[in-house]
Amino acid sequence: MEALQPILDFLLTPMSYQFMQRALLGGIIVGLICGVIGCFVVIRSMSFFGDALAHAVLPGVAIAYILTGGAGIGLFIGGLIAGVGSALGIGWLTRENRLKEDTAIGIVFVTMFALGIAIISQDERAYGRDLVHILFGNILGIVDTDLVIMVLCGVIVVGSIVLFYKELMIISFDQSLARTLKLPSEGLRLFLLILIALTIIASLQVVGTTLMLAMLVVPAAAAHLITHRLHHMILVASLIGIISCVIGIYVSYYLDIAAGPSIVLTVSSLFVMVFIGARLRAV
Amino acid sequence: MLVQPESNSTIPALKVVDLAAGYPGDRRAISQVHFEVNRGERIAVIGPNGAGKSTLFKSIVGLIPFTQGHVSIHGEDCRTSHNMVGYVPQHNEIDWNFPATVSDVVMMGRARQIGWLRMPKRADWEKVEALLTQVGMAHLADRQIGQLSGGQKRRVFIARALAQNADVLLLDEPFNGVDVAAQDEIMQTLDMLQARQVTVLLATHDMELALSKFDRLMLIKGQMIAYGTPDEVFTPTHLKTAYGGRVRVFEDAGQMMVLADEHGCC
Numbered sequence: 001m002e003a004l005q006p007i008l009d010f011l012l013t014p015m016s017y018q019f020m021q022r023a024l025l026g027g028i029i030v031g032l033i034c035g036v037i038g039c040f041v042v043i044r045s046m047s048f049f050g051d052a053l054a055h056a057v058l059p060g061v062a063i064a065y066i067l068t069g070g071a072g073i074g075l076f077i078g079g080l081i082a083g084v085g086s087a088l089g090i091g092w093l094t095r096e097n098r099l100k101e102d103t104a105i106g107i108v109f110v111t112m113f114a115l116g117i118a119i120i121s122q123d124e125r126a127y128g129r130d131l132v133h134i135l136f137g138n139i140l141g142i143v144d145t146d147l148v149i150m151v152l153c154g155v156i157v158v159g160s161i162v163l164f165y166k167e168l169m170i171i172s173f174d175q176s177l178a179r180t181l182k183l184p185s186e187g188l189r190l191f192l193l194i195l196i197a198l199t200i201i202a203s204l205q206v207v208g209t210t211l212m213l214a215m216l217v218v219p220a221a222a223a224h225l226i227t228h229r230l231h232h233m234i235l236v237a238s239l240i241g242i243i244s245c246v247i248g249i250y251v252s253y254y255l256d257i258a259a260g261p262s263i264v265l266t267v268s269s270l271f272v273m274v275f276i277g278a279r280l281r282a283v
Numbered sequence: 284m285l286v287q288p289e290s291n292s293t294i295p296a297l298k299v300v301d302l303a304a305g306y307p308g309d310r311r312a313i314s315q316v317h318f319e320v321n322r323g324e325r326i327a328v329i330g331p332n333g334a335g336k337s338t339l340f341k342s343i344v345g346l347i348p349f350t351q352g353h354v355s356i357h358g359e360d361c362r363t364s365h366n367m368v369g370y371v372p373q374h375n376e377i378d379w380n381f382p383a384t385v386s387d388v389v390m391m392g393r394a395r396q397i398g399w400l401r402m403p404k405r406a407d408w409e410k411v412e413a414l415l416t417q418v419g420m421a422h423l424a425d426r427q428i429g430q431l432s433g434g435q436k437r438r439v440f441i442a443r444a445l446a447q448n449a450d451v452l453l454l455d456e457p458f459n460g461v462d463v464a465a466q467d468e469i470m471q472t473l474d475m476l477q478a479r480q481v482t483v484l485l486a487t488h489d490m491e492l493a494l495s496k497f498d499r500l501m502l503i504k505g506q507m508i509a510y511g512t513p514d515e516v517f518t519p520t521h522l523k524t525a526y527g528g529r530v531r532v533f534e535d536a537g538q539m540m541v542l543a544d545e546h547g548c549c
Binding site for chain 2: 043097163164165166167169170172173174175176177179180181182183224227228229230232233
């Protein structure tokens with residue numbers, strides 16, 4: 001027991017602060033849902049779309065921020081409206097091959113992001129300090145309302161994936177099968193976009209808009225390398241997501257660096273390890 | 284309305300009336316396609332590259348909206364019919380890296396029977412295993428789909444169509460990029476389908492196979508040029524219309540010989 005004491009101290013000391021407890025809990029939820037949804041982002045080759053959506057929530061968040069003066073349910077609703085609005089806008093622009101999808105994403109993405117920055121820049125206090133939090137996350141500033149929102153989003157996202165697992169797998173694998181089975185492909189695709197938007201909103205406090213893509217793509221990409229069934233990939237990806245958030249938070253505490261980048265660098269390191277491991281095993 | 288069992292046999296398995304489909308200006312667009320296929324028949328769809336073979340299949344499946352005409356499966360409109368059409372897409376239209384095993388892919392075909400909000404049960408997995416046995420793929424049930432050979436991949440997709448209870452099956456160039464042995468295995472699987480009265484339409488560039496193993500041929504190039512028995516379809520006039528100058532046809536004492544340059548038929 002004596003020998004374990006330093007390890008216990010190392011692990012428990014940061015948790016004597018309430019903000020660290022909240023950060024850890026938030027990190028675990030975000031690691032979980034980003035891992036789950038990220039698998040669909042990766043197998044559907046939607047990473048550009050995911051990045052765009054993460055940035056496109058900004059105007060909604062900004063307006064809510066200025067109106068309410070900070071955190072809370074307002075940010076969530078504002079971000080969700082902007083995110084779903086952008087997703088629908090991209091869908092509308094690409095209907096009947098009017099525009100290629102990546103072009104439409106590019107247009108909507110930068111426009112919404114610029115709009116968000118423009119709105120925030122009107123408020124001097126927000127522009128100076130809070131913009132950094134929105135862009136790169138503010139995990140230590142998580143309050144109880146945020147946790148409630150994260151848990152709610154998490155339950156909705158994970159629950160939906162479980163309930164509609166086979167249908168979402170089919171539309172991701174083969175559109176022609178979805179057609180012959182007469183599944184409502186368009187509705188399911190939209191549903192998935194809304195789930196991605198919910199995940200992004202829930203993760204905003206932890207990694208911020210600009211680092212979001214890492215949490216959506218990297219755990220799933222690592223899991224894809226070492227699994228060959230979708231549900232295994234989802235389990236491994238969420239595990240990698242959770243582990244990265246937990247390690248990243250400790251690294252951030254002890255090295256005194258920002259939590260968002262710390263989490264992202266952790267997940268990237270894990271990816272490199274998995275990548276090398278998978279290569280070695282293949283040889 | 285009461286339908287006598289016998290009357291089913293007179294209703295064609297697949298009926299296409301004056302079909303036009305595809306985006307305007309696209310050379311793969313098709314028009315004036317008109318044909319009927321009886322239950323259990325095996326049809327080879329031939330024509331040069333870009334003739335619209337895929338467009339025809341995709342419009343029947345519902346992947347491309349048709350601009351004109353009508354498609355019915357066993358007498359019911361294909362858009363509302365509960366009769367299943369199975370479809371085996373071209374090889375390059377599938378992401379073979381997708382995290383799914385052979386069993387997973389076949390199970391996808393059962394999604395409708397399993398129903399919304401439900402998971403596959405033990406009986407479903409047993410059904411999938413039985414179908415894989417029928418196409419000779421049961422021993423590879425747990426393989427990731429990308430690790431299969433070309434012929435094995437096609438047989439898995441045929442099993443998936445059987446899992447849908449499809450009684451009309453469309454195969455888009457299943458012989459592309461597979462060797463002769465794999466081709467034989469696919470043909471054996473198709474023989475098994477014919478024994479089960481499954482109606483098959485198959486797009487191919489392999490004239491030899493089309494002539495020897497199929498009940499009827501359909502020759503298309505933007506429009507339907509000919510449809511019928513090999514003798515009716517394989518006339519010099521029809522072939523010239525479809526392939527233009529890229530094909531030479533010689534006739535000698537009732538024997539016909541067709542020469543095509545390397546791009547003529549493939």
